[in-house]
Structures are given as C-alpha cells and as structure tokens.
Amino acid sequence: MDKPNVLLLMTDQQRWDTLGCYGNKAIETVNLDWLASKGTVFTSAYTPSPSCVPARASLLTGMDPWNTGILGMGKGQGNMGVGFRHTLPGELAAAGYHTQGVGKMHFYPQRTLNGFHRTVLDESGRAYDPGFVSDYKQWFDRNKTGDYGIVDHGIDWNSWMARPYHAPEFLHPTVWTVNESIRFLKERDPSKPFFLKTSFARPHSPYDPPSFYFDTYMNKELPEPQIGDWASVHDVPKDGASPTAWRGVRSREEIMRARAGYYGSIHFIDHQIGRLLIYMQNNGLLDNTVIIFTSDHGDMMGDHHLWRKTYAYEGSAHIPLIVRMPKSFGDPVPFADQPVTLQDIMPTILEASGVTIPETVDGKSLLPLMRGETEGWREYVHGEHSTCYSDVQEMQYLTDGCKKYVWLPRTHEEQLFDLQADPYECVNLADLPEQRDELQKWRSRMVAVLEPRHAGLTEGGGLVCQADKPYLVSPKYQERMSGIEMFKNVH
Template identity: 75%
Template sequence: MKKPNILFIMTDQQRWDSLGCYGNSVIETVNLDWLASEGVVFENAYTSCPSCVPARASIMTGMHPWNTGILGMGKGQGPMGGGFQHTLPGELSNAGYHTQGIGKMHFHPQRLLNGFHRTLLDESGREEAPGFVSDYRQWFNRNKTGDYDIVDHGIDWNSWMARPYHAPEFLHPTNWTVNQSIEALKTRDPSKPFFLMTSFARPHSPYDALPFYFDLYLNKSLPEPDVGDWAGIHDVPEDAAKPNAWRGVRSQEEIRRARAGYYGSIHHIDLQIGRLLFYLEKIGELENTLIIFTSDHGDMLGDHNLWRKTYAYEGSAHIPMIVRLPKSLGKPSCKRIDAPVLLQDIMPTILEAVGAEIPETVDGVSLLGLIRGEKTERSYIHGEHSTCYSEEQEMQYLTDGKWKYIWFPRIGTEQLFNLTNGRDETINFVDSKDYSQELQKWRARLVAELSTRDSGLTEGDRLVNQSGKPYLISPKYRERLDTCEN
C-alpha cells in the first residue's frame, strides 16, 4: 500500500478559541473550518509547556518536558539543541520519507536539522550565531521595494502593541512560508512520500496584520478580555507601562487594536493555508495526505490582565488541534473528541499512521485510537512552566477539560477552575467549601505526578513550597548536553 504523505501545519502562539470550528463567530477561518469539517476536532488539546522552545521540543520528540529537559525559556533552561535520540522528522526520514521544514523551527544552532533533510527558516528576529541570516530575511532583503527592514514599523517581537504591516503584502512572512511550502512540494523527491512541516511565525506578536485584515477586524465587535475575580494581582502599572509587558491593564482601545491585529493575522494565515491545500488538490495528493493543524501555545491577549504566554490559563495553554485522515485510513468514528490530548501525541500519531515503529522514548499516545472511537486510559493531562517573566508565575497544572488545577510552587498558592460552566476562568474555587473534595483530588493527583521526580517538589502526600530554592532543572537536560558533547 502506498504510504500517505504528511502535511503538518503549525502556527505560533494561536489560542484555541480563535477558529470558527471552535465556536468563534467573529473570526473568518474558512479553510481551517473546512479541514475540520472533513477531519476531527480535538476540543481539549493542550500544550504541556506553554512557550515556544519547550512546546516545540515535545512536538519534535514526543516527550514530556521533564524528559526533553526543557521546562521553559527562563532560568536554568537552555535552547532546543540536538542530542535527541529520536525526532519526528528523523524517524520519518528513516522510514523513507522526504522531510522538509519551512518557517519557524526554533532550533539551536539555528541551522540544526534535527532529522530533517532540509529546512528553510523564518526565525523572526532571532540571530543567535555570528553571521546567521534567516532564509526569509535574505529573501526579504533581495525583494523589498525600499529602504526598510522586516519590523521597521516599530513593534517588537513580544509587544502588546499593534498596527498594520508596513511593507507590501507579498513580503509578509505568512505569504513567504506558504510560497516556500508550495515550492518544496514542487521540488521534492518524487520517488518518496513527503513530510512537510509548514510552520508560521504568526499570529505571534508583532500584531502586524496586513491593512485589509487589520481594518476588517478593527471594525468588528471583538470579544472582550476575560478578567477573573482574582486577576487584580496583575494590575501593576509599572509593569503595564513596558512595551513588552507580560502583565498589566492597557486601555480598551489598545486591547482592541491588539485583538484586531491578532485576529487579522489568523485570517491571513487561513487564506494562505487554503492556497497550500488547493495546491495539494491540484497535484492529486490531497486525499493521500495526513494533515495535522495545531499551535505550540496560545496568547492571553489581555485576559486576566496578562499578555503573551507561559501561563496555565486557557488563553495560553489550550490550543487548536485538527486531524484530517488520508483516504487510506478510512473515515473517523468521531468528528469532535473531548478527551484531553497533548502536543507530544502528534509524533506517535504520525508514526502509527505511516506504519513506522514508535520509539520507547516517546511519552505521547497516538490519537488514532481516539479517532477510531476507542477509549483512552488518560483521564487528565499535566503541564508546567519554569520561571520566565517572574518567579510567581512558575506553575504546574492539571486538567481534564472539565476542571483545571494550578499550583504556583514559588509562592505556594493554588487555583481551581470549573471549565464546564465556561472557559473564562473568572472564579477561583480553591477556597470554596463546596469544592474542597475536588481540590483535594486534584492536589493528590499532582503530588502523584511529581513524586516520581525526586526533585523536592513533594514530601509524602504534600506539595512543597519552592520559595528561595534553586530553580528546577531536569537532569535530562544535562544528560542530553553530555551526549551532544561526547
């Protein structure tokens, strides 16, 4: 039987509720909604470490963050280098696939292949090695129509500020990523099935949607931020004043512009994804291609007076995930699945779909069983993030899509949210007597999850406050570095 091709489409920093198929009635995502109508929507997909590098490490390896050794992007954490025994593109290369990655990879060093045969990079503003210039920036400089650079509009890569894109549409990185993806399909090895990872650098800030999309959403009625009864702790004017603020209250007009730029960027991405799907259809490969769409993490967009990512809250940790099967794998038994799933499930899903062996290092679980209508043994998922913007935001969390429990190790506080009454997380039930048993259940689950690490996070049946203690570092990180150096 002919092996299916694989198209893995990934956005950067796209929250779960920013697609029509997830119930957003404002945003226009026709192509992804079409993909969802022919595939499966995972309603409770989460990132187990909600920032770029650790999330992508889990995608590339199928491993939990503790086992990749990358627990965030803050203190004690290094970049996503090599040294992984097994990677998704590496296993597919070994299985006879022609593997290409286009767009944002976030590897270190940046030209590291991590198992791909070839990459073409848009690394946004990152130039981590002397002399490194991304493929996108090189192309931009060759084709620009004036004396300007990729972000001369003045908005930084992690800012809450927004404005329309400053250069002609054809120069936008979203267009470049799809143009290069189509070219990769045209020039692939025709004797092999392909694995193409199309990885967009947006809607991650800067919120610089093209003028057409920016104006379209600025004139629409956009959802207001969710602000919990507990969120006053993040109303800190001195933090909010920073152009790259991670927390703080900005004006309604500023928040509206941020959301217009963000929504507009997603609409733009959706139309470009349509071009890629139509090209697959044109060359007769659409029905023989497994297509997976997801994002590495979300974006708070002012929810609970927070910006950016790294948090356990829905805007940051809950992500979209759509799977469309090739014809050879038959039709799914379920169109919408509410079982909790993770980014590290993508690697075993793809490997099972192509008949390749799943390495023992993989922690994730193939999603094909759920798609076939089978039950899963997983009743909840675990996520975490080390210190990044502030010590108080280091967190551990658990959720089953109905409840969410969050523990902040460095300040010793907890939150408990009932998600069945809405995803806004505006009421913290941790002090409610009516939910004391629920709280105890989730706390015990986290103790059980962390007790196997022997990292000082637990003692007996209790969680241990980490205030003043050294930053948490997984021993797996050092082990992998030693492997690389040897």
C-alpha cells in the same frame, strides 16, 4: 498500500478559541474549518509547556518536558539543543520520507536539522549563531521595494501593540512560508512520500497583518477580555507600562486593537493555507496526505490582565488541534473531547505512516480516538513552565478538559476552575469549603505526577513551597548534552 504524505501545519502562539470550528463567530477561518469538517477537532488539546522552545521540543520528540530537559524559556533552562535519540522528522526520514521544515523551527544551533533533510528558516528576530541570517530575511532584503527592514513598523517581537503591515503584502512572512512550502512540493523527490512541516511565525506578535485583514477586525465586534475574580494581582502599573508588558492593565482601545491585529493575522494565515491546499488539490496530493493543524501555545490577549504566554490559563495553555486523515481511513468522529497534548502528534503520524513508535515517546497516538475508541485513555494532562517573566508565574497544572488545577510553586497558591461552567477561569474555587474534596483530589494527582522526579517538589504526600529555592531544572537536559560531548571526544 503506499505510505501517506504528511503535512504538519503549525502556527505560533494561537489560542484554541480563534477558529470557527471551535465556536468563534467573529473570526473567518474558512479553510481550516473546511479541513476540520473532514477530520477530527480535538476540543481539549493542551500544550505541555506554554512557550515556544519547550512546546516545540515536546512536539519534535513526543516526550514530556521533563524528559526533553526543557521546562520553559526561563531561569536555569537550556535552549533546544541537539542529541535527541528520536525525532519525528528523523524517524520518518529513516522510513523513506523526504522531510523538510519551512518557517519557524526555533532550533539551536539554528541550522541544525534535528532529523529533517533540510530546513528553510524564518526565525523572526532571532540570530543566535555567529553570522546567522534567516532564509526569509535574505529573501526579504533581495525583494523589498524600498529602504526598510522586516520590522520597521516599530512594534517589538513581544509587544501587545498592533498595526497594519508596513510593507507590500507579498513580503509578509506568512506569504513567504507558503511560497517555500509550495516550492518544496514542486522540487521534492517524487519517488518518496513527503513530510512537510509548514511553521508560521504568526499570529505571535508583532500583530501586523496586511491592512485588509487588520481593518476587517477593527470594524468587527470582537470578544472582550475576560477578567477573573483573582486577577487584580496582575494589575501592576509599573509592569503594564512596558511596550512588551507581560501583565498590567492597558486601555480597552489598545486591547481591542491588539485583538484586531491578532485575529487579522489568523485570517491571513488561513487564506495562505488555502493557497497551499489548492496547490495540493490541483496536483493530486490532497487525498493521500495526513494533515494536522496545531499551535505551540496560546496568547492571553489581555485576559486576566495578562499578555503573551507561559501561563496555565486557557488563553495560554489551550491550543487548537485538527487531524484530517486520508480517505482510506474512513469517517472519523467529528469531535473528540479527551485530554490530548502536543506529545501525541508524533505517535499519531508514525502510526498513520506505518512507522514504529520509539520507546522514548511519552505521547499516545490519536488514531483510536478518531475511531471513537476511548477506553483506556488518560484521565488528564500535565503542563508546566519554569520562572520566566517573574517568580509569581512559574506554574504546574493539570486538566481533564472539564476541571483545571493550577499550582504556583513559588507563592504556594492553588487555583481550581470548573471549565464547563466557567470556560475562561474567572472564578477560583480553591478556597470554597464545598470544593475541599475536589481540590484534594487534584492536589494528590499533582503529587503523583511530581513525586517521581525527586526534585524537592513534594514531601509526605504534599506539595512543597519553592519560594527562595533553586530554580527547577531537569537532569535530562544535561544528560543529553553530556552525551553529545562524550560522542565528540570518542570520535
């Protein structure tokens, strides 16, 4: 049997509850909902580290953040770097696939391939390498209709503010990303199966969809922000005053405008994904293609007075994940509620493609779950993020999709949430006497996860407060980069 093609659709900063197939009644995501109807929706999918670089490193390699060496985008952390022994595109390329990445990769150096045959980049405002200009910006500057730039609407790349796109719709990066994906499908090597990663830079801020999409959601009743009984700690006026605030109270009008821009961005992406699927259908590519849709992490959107990402909370850590297999797979279960994570995508694709899964991979193939085979699946997933905006948001979390345990190492606070009764984590159960045994169970699980690191996080079967201690750094990052330097010196 011919190997299947693989299409990996990825958005940036999209929370799990912003798709119709996840129960959102306000948003219109017809194409993704249709895709979900043909595959499996994973209702308890979580990011291992809720910010761009660490999450994408885990997806690229199938490894936990501790093993990629990237625990966040904050103090003591490196960039993506190179030198991974095995990557998803690299393994597929070695197995005879024609591989291409389109859109946001967030690699460093920015033109490194990390296993792809080619990347065509939209890196938003990032220009880390000397002289780097993204492929999208070059195209934008060649095709723009006036004297303006890619963000001349005045909204920062990490702002909570929102407004309609300032340029003609055809210039928006969401359109360009699908244009380039279709170009690849037209120009690829037809003698090989393909692996295409179509990676959108939205709905990550700026929340700037074209007017049609922005206006649609300004005129709709959207979900209100959720504020927990513990969230007053994030009502900090001096932090909230910033146009790129990570926390603080904004007016209801500002919050709902942000949500309209965010929802509109997702609706717009859905329409453009529809363009890509129509092209594939018309050219006989759809039936024999594995299609996966996910995001690297979510966006708090004002929940608990928080914005952006890096947090253990549902808006930041809970992500969408849809897997649709070729028809030859048979009928999958429509929903799977087992706890899964981004590390599981690489082994899923490799198994579906008949490619050996490297021993470095920490994730597990999702194909058994899609067949309804749940025996032996993991009990919970672990996530973490280093200090980034502030010491108070460094975190470690565990969840099985029903309960969630959060440890804030630098304040030594614990939180326990019942996600079935309280899906937006508004009630912290950690201090309730009747929850003492449940809290201890999850604390012991966290100790079991962290103890093997020998990083000063545990002692005597308990967790150790990290206030005033050096920032947590994984030795795996330096080992990987040192290996590259040794290779250079030898050669």
